[in-house]
Amino acid sequence: MNKQMQVPIIGALILIVFAIAVLVYNEKKTDELTETANKNASLLIRDYSPTTGDAGAKVTIVEFFDPACETCKAFHPFVKQIMAANPGRIKLVLRYLPLHKGSDYVAKLLEAARLQNKFWETLEVIYQTQSEWASHHNPQPEKLWSLLRGSGLDLSKAREDMISSTIAKRVQQDLSDARQLQVNKTPGFFVNGKPLVRFGSEQLLQLVNEEIRNNY
Amino acid sequence: MNEASVKQSTGNDQAGWNLIFACWILATVATLGSLFFSEVMGLKPCVLCWWQRIFMYPLVVILLVGMYPLDRRVVRYALPLAVIGLAFAFYHYLVYSGYIPESLQPCDQEASCAEIDLELFGFITIPMMSIISYTAIIVMLVMFRNRTKQNGPNQDRIKE
Numbered sequence: 001m002n003k004q005m006q007v008p009i010i011g012a013l014i015l016i017v018f019a020i021a022v023l024v025y026n027e028k029k030t031d032e033l034t035e036t037a038n039k040n041a042s043l044l045i046r047d048y049s050p051t052t053g054d055a056g057a058k059v060t061i062v063e064f065f066d067p068a069c070e071t072c073k074a075f076h077p078f079v080k081q082i083m084a085a086n087p088g089r090i091k092l093v094l095r096y097l098p099l100h101k102g103s104d105y106v107a108k109l110l111e112a113a114r115l116q117n118k119f120w121e122t123l124e125v126i127y128q129t130q131s132e133w134a135s136h137h138n139p140q141p142e143k144l145w146s147l148l149r150g151s152g153l154d155l156s157k158a159r160e161d162m163i164s165s166t167i168a169k170r171v172q173q174d175l176s177d178a179r180q181l182q183v184n185k186t187p188g189f190f191v192n193g194k195p196l197v198r199f200g201s202e203q204l205l206q207l208v209n210e211e212i213r214n215n216y
Numbered sequence: 217m218n219e220a221s222v223k224q225s226t227g228n229d230q231a232g233w234n235l236i237f238a239c240w241i242l243a244t245v246a247t248l249g250s251l252f253f254s255e256v257m258g259l260k261p262c263v264l265c266w267w268q269r270i271f272m273y274p275l276v277v278i279l280l281v282g283m284y285p286l287d288r289r290v291v292r293y294a295l296p297l298a299v300i301g302l303a304f305a306f307y308h309y310l311v312y313s314g315y316i317p318e319s320l321q322p323c324d325q326e327a328s329c330a331e332i333d334l335e336l337f338g339f340i341t342i343p344m345m346s347i348i349s350y351t352a353i354i355v356m357l358v359m360f361r362n363r364t365k366q367n368g369p370n371q372d373r374i375k376e
Binding site for chain 2: 006007010011014015018021022025026
């Protein structure tokens, strides 16, 4: 082996080993996470979890989300698009995973909005105004009260409701379910109990389409 | 220094070139290995890990540049990086094994430097791998420097 070729050859070899290690590791991780999800299937959906879409739909997307997470915001219209493209076949269940500072406050606010049947409208406003209240260095979720003015939500009632212990327990429950299911990033997706391991919109679409094919 | 004397001083030193090449392989494996831990396995690098990365990653580039053509002065640039990196690795090892308490800094949500995330075969930890690679790189760089010194004094200085 001459000197000129040694580096490219060894370099390529190292890269190949690296790529194989990535593949093997991801494969193993997928199996592991799928098994965890299967074992803890009862933790995926709680009876109180906000749900949208046809009740009889055979494909269920469970999304662990954080209202302050930009990627969750970006994925929200995408998920709605997938649902609109498959009318009646998909339902969406949201779970709270408030990882950012101040996010649990917003999760509680959303729960309070749900008592007024305004969950989805409120979520829309919260995502639209995310840049105004959810700076990661200085989150100001209290700003939402003025941002939500005119949304039709009874703000003073929501303020009272969100301090209830039931709501606090639900948010805690979601957090602990996420931990059990090994979801530590948002958004965390499950489609009919199968975890989305390699994150991406293309991969999510694939997983959903697969489940639609299997069930319809 | 004309073309001919450059060739004479470094050109045919295959064994010396191999030493730098071995250093480069180590640095590359260490770099990709650390990226595997953080990007593939999702282990968050702690602050001390970052300092060790900062001094390891440039070695991949510097050593490679020093190999084409073989430049004996590559030691001048690579050795300081490796020595500082080793110091961080050694400090990290002490924190890891509990000789130095980590509690001197306030807690935050970042990864803890004292927490043991990974043990291969039950005893090889990340700081230990870091110490081993830095040490091996330093040893080989010093061997390379000694070789070139033997070939003739003052040759690792540029003659005007």
